[in-house]
Each structure stands twice: as C-alpha cells, then as structure tokens.
Amino acid sequence: xxxxxxxxxxxxxxxxxxxxxxxxxxxxxxxxxxxxxxxxxxxxxxxxxxxxxxxxxxxxxxxxxxxxxxxxxxxxxxxxxxxxxxxxxxxxxxxxxxxxxxxxxxxxxxxxx
Amino acid sequence: xxxxxxxxxxxxxxxxxxxxxxxxxxxxxxxxxxxxxxxxxxxxxxxxxxxxxxxxxxxxxxxxxxxxxxxxxxxxxxxxxxxxxxxxxxxxxxxxxxxxxxxxxxxxxx
Numbered sequence: 001x002x003x004x005x006x007x008x009x010x011x012x013x014x015x016x017x018x019x020x021x022x023x024x025x026x027x028x029x030x031x032x033x034x035x036x037x038x039x040x041x042x043x044x045x046x047x048x049x050x051x052x053x054x055x056x057x058x059x060x061x062x063x064x065x066x067x068x069x070x071x072x073x074x075x076x077x078x079x080x081x082x083x084x085x086x087x088x089x090x091x092x093x094x095x096x097x098x099x100x101x102x103x104x105x106x107x108x109x110x111x112x113x
Numbered sequence: 114x115x116x117x118x119x120x121x122x123x124x125x126x127x128x129x130x131x132x133x134x135x136x137x138x139x140x141x142x143x144x145x146x147x148x149x150x151x152x153x154x155x156x157x158x159x160x161x162x163x164x165x166x167x168x169x170x171x172x173x174x175x176x177x178x179x180x181x182x183x184x185x186x187x188x189x190x191x192x193x194x195x196x197x198x199x200x201x202x203x204x205x206x207x208x209x210x211x212x213x214x215x216x217x218x219x220x221x222x223x
Contacts, residue, residue, distance in 0.1 A: 045205075102159065105156050
C-alpha cells in the first residue's frame with residue numbers, strides 16, 4: 001500500500017486479556033519497527049525487525065510482550081495478560097533496509113480497563 | 114545514557130510571529146538528529162535529518178540547524194496549519210532505534 005497500515009485503530013480490553021496488534025508496512029521496506037507512545041511523551045522504541053528476524057528487541061518492557069514477522073512483511077505485536085499500564089498508542093514504522101528515515105502508521109490506541 | 118530534551122513543552126504563536134524550538138541532546142556519538150511532525154491522532158511524519166554540526170536544512174517555513182549539543186527548528190511567519198507537535202530524535206548507539214524527546218506542541222492562531 002501507499003503507507004503503513006495498522007489495525008485495529010482502537011482496542012479496548014480488560015485487564016488480564018490477550019491482545020494482538022497488526023502492522024502492514026510499505027511494500028518493499030525490509031525494516032520494521034514498533035514504538036509505544038504514552039500521553040504527553042515521545043515514542044519509545046520496542047523492537048526492530050530486519051526481514052523476518054528481530055534484530056533488536058531491547059525495548060520490549062517484559063516477557064508479556066512479543067512480536068513476529070513470519071514472512072518479512074506484516075508484523076503482529078502480541079501482549080499477554082494486559083495491565084492498565086500497557087494503555088498507550090502503539091506505533092509501527094517501516095523503512096528501506098534500516099535507514100533511520102521512518103514512515104509511521106497512524107497507530108493502534110490500546111486501552112486496558 | 115543517550116538523552117533528548119525539548120523546550121518549550123508548548124508554544125503559542127500568532128500567525129506570522131516567528132520563533133524557534135530547541136532540542137538538546139546527549140549521545141556518545143551522533144548518528145543523526147531527526148525532526149518529525151505529529152498531528153493529533155496520527156503517526157509522526159518525517160521532516161529533516163541532520164548529521165554534522167553546522168548543517169542546515171529547509172522546507173517551506175521550517176529550517177533546522179545543528180550544533181554539537183543542540184538543534185533548533187526555526188519557524189518563519191507560521192500559519193495555523195503549522196500547528197502540531199514537533200518531535201526531535203537521535204539515533205541510538207546500536208544504530209537501530211530512534212530516541213525521541215517529549216516534543217513541543219505548537220499552536221498558531223490567526
């Protein structure tokens with residue numbers, strides 16, 4: 001597609017539930033990133049994929065967070081046993097082969113009640 | 114530890130009133146200084162990349178400059194459509210992630 005597509009745009013869930021957020025990057029972009037943005041803060045890095053592999057997952061806050069990109073295109077961010085503190089906008093971005101000029105999607109707003 | 118600090122947090126201008134936003138950074142080795150614009154409900158949109166002190170880049174009413182310790186985003190004769198949050202970021206030591214500041218929210222009234 002023309003841009004980075006993220007679904008759902010909004011997700012409301014209850015504490016303890018499992019959530020999946022999907023990102024469809026720009027066609028041909030080999031690098032894919034997940035960031036998290038809390039209200040009034042800048043985006044915070046979570047994980048970086050180069051192709052199918054996670055090249056840097058140092059930003060994942062704990063083992064409840066996991067992300068995959070099985071075919072080197074679409075990626076899914078998975079959050080287990082959600083907590084209220086996980087509420088934020090989850091941003092996906094892609095770029096050509098790891099260049100730092102990122103194209104961001106509009107984000108998935110997650111609210112944990 | 115790499116850090117990015119932006120000031121002011123919020124800035125209100127009248128249309129045509131020029132001003133500057135500041136981004137100060139602490140990094141072990143600069144791997145690019147990036148400016149993004151973010152509108153409400155949208156993801157950040159890339160504006161500029163600067164790599165070395167003294168470098169300047171311009172786009173319409175915006176000009177970004179870089180020194181060894183900070184970057185400025187100068188806005189000349191702003192219009193209401195320039196209202197947004199402006200984010201500054203630096204490349205991390207691994208060269209894989211961007212470290213963002215909290216942003217400056219600019220409001221331009223007519």
